[in-house]
Amino acid sequence: MVETSTEMDAPPGSLDHILRSTDAIRDELGVESVSLDIVRDPALFEREREAIFGKVWLKVATEWELPRPGDYKVKSIAVADASVIIVRGKDGTVRAFHNVCTHRGNRIVSSNDFETSGNARANVFSCRFHGWVFSTDGTLRSVPMEEGFGSLDKDCLGLKEIACDVWQGFIFINFVDEPDQTLGDYLGDFGKLFAGFPYHEATTAYRYSTVLDCNWKVALFAFSEGYHVPTIHAGSLPGFTGLEHTDFKLMGPHASSTIYGGGMDAAQSTNTFAGLLAGSPLHKPKPDQLPPNINPMRREDFQFEFPNIFPNFLIHLAAGCGYPGMAYFTHQFWPLEHGKTLWEGINYFWPAQNAAEDVAQRHVNALHRNAWLEDTATMEDTFAGIMSGVLDTVELMDLEFMIRHAARTVRTYIDV
Numbered sequence: 001m002v003e004t005s006t007e008m009d010a011p012p013g014s015l016d017h018i019l020r021s022t023d024a025i026r027d028e029l030g031v032e033s034v035s036l037d038i039v040r041d042p043a044l045f046e047r048e049r050e051a052i053f054g055k056v057w058l059k060v061a062t063e064w065e066l067p068r069p070g071d072y073k074v075k076s077i078a079v080a081d082a083s084v085i086i087v088r089g090k091d092g093t094v095r096a097f098h099n100v101c102t103h104r105g106n107r108i109v110s111s112n113d114f115e116t117s118g119n120a121r122a123n124v125f126s127c128r129f130h131g132w133v134f135s136t137d138g139t140l141r142s143v144p145m146e147e148g149f150g151s152l153d154k155d156c157l158g159l160k161e162i163a164c165d166v167w168q169g170f171i172f173i174n175f176v177d178e179p180d181q182t183l184g185d186y187l188g189d190f191g192k193l194f195a196g197f198p199y200h201e202a203t204t205a206y207r208y209s210t211v212l213d214c215n216w217k218v219a220l221f222a223f224s225e226g227y228h229v230p231t232i233h234a235g236s237l238p239g240f241t242g243l244e245h246t247d248f249k250l251m252g253p254h255a256s257s258t259i260y261g262g263g264m265d266a267a268q269s270t271n272t273f274a275g276l277l278a279g280s281p282l283h284k285p286k287p288d289q290l291p292p293n294i295n296p297m298r299r300e301d302f303q304f305e306f307p308n309i310f311p312n313f314l315i316h317l318a319a320g321c322g323y324p325g326m327a328y329f330t331h332q333f334w335p336l337e338h339g340k341t342l343w344e345g346i347n348y349f350w351p352a353q354n355a356a357e358d359v360a361q362r363h364v365n366a367l368h369r370n371a372w373l374e375d376t377a378t379m380e381d382t383f384a385g386i387m388s389g390v391l392d393t394v395e396l397m398d399l400e401f402m403i404r405h406a407a408r409t410v411r412t413y414i415d416v
């Protein structure tokens with residue numbers, strides 16, 4: 001399948017082998033036009049369902065969403081025709097189950113939304129159809145009028161478990177019963193490069209989601225490059241100057257790069273709030289908190305680390321350096337249909353300690369939301385243009401290498 005590294009004989013602990021110069025990127029990924037068939041062709045989307053979303057590890061939750069025994073969330077994953085319960089058991093372990101009652105297939109937890117919101121906690125899960133009761137570890141606990149079934153092997157009728165593992169507090173599932181790769185193996189060098197950041201401390205989360213009329217890769221690609229920042233974000237980020245997009249990294253199916261630059265604090269109001277957060281030991285820029293191989297020179301003009309975790313998860317590390325006071329933000333792109341995608345964006349901040357910090361964070365969050373509106377506004381237009389059939393290929397420059405890499409990875413998985 002996909003290699004996890006190209007040079008395995010690098011010194012232990014060093015991640016130098018994943019770094020690429022622009023020339024190396026061009027040599028490895030090529031410079032030719034890239035075919036649009038993987039975006040345009042509904043038949044290829046059908047292959048992606050099984051060969052990608054049915055096979056690889058997918059992030060579905062975070063540990064800090066489910067801090068206590070019995071805390072759970074339900075997530076609908078249309079691309080896998082699945083509804084998934086993710087729950088912390090009484091033993092503290094997080095597990096994932098198909099949200100399907102083993103009696104006659106009813107949903108255990110009804111949910112019409114893409115995911116349950118807010119905190120939900122259960123001692124047990126009880127199916128409202130006939131009252132079968134399941135423990136939070138999935139075991140079938142009780143069956144009303146059990147004697148009426150003749151013989152019932154309750155030990156074999158627990159909720160159907162889905163492979164589930166945790167990396168740095170991010171909870172991933174895999175729909176293969178016995179996945180070929182562990183989560184650690186799948187993440188490979190990405191897992192090492194991004195480990196150690198205190199993700200769990202940034203517990204103030206602002207969430208956004210919307211359904212976009214575009215293929216999921218159009219959304220992924222739009223968030224995979226910084227080339228567009230000076231143009232599409234001229235409205236929300238007028239002070240963003242001196243963009244330097246560098247430190248290219250390839251890590252098997254995953255890739256990343258770093259954005260350094262002059263910042264984005266032109267508006268007077270933003271300067272005021274940025275200053276307030278910069279003066280706080282908790283919220284000030286903390287490049288030293290970054291994992292050692294990200295911004296290894298500890299440059300003060302670091303803005304973001306900018307990775308794609310294949311297939312649909314992005315963690316943009318800022319450590320308070322990019323948007324003022326923001327620890328990191330994430331994106332996910334969930335295919336609903338060939339031309340319909342659920343986008344989820346979450347901004348994570350360290351908890352405000354007073355009202356002034358809270359207002360400052362909300363200002364920064366709104367600034368970023370506006371940038372996201374500018375980003376998402378291009379996606380339906382781009383997809384419509386692609387689907388018109390006028391172009392068979394697109395041109396990609398060096399700063400768009402993660403699009404080239406993701407497109408190649410998709411082709412490898414679906415074998416075209």
Ligand code: FES
Nearest residue numbers: 101103104127130
């Ligand atoms: S379908 Fe759940 S108890 Fe009957």
Ligand SMILES: [Fe+2]
Nearest residue numbers: 229233371375
């Ligand atoms: Fe953008």
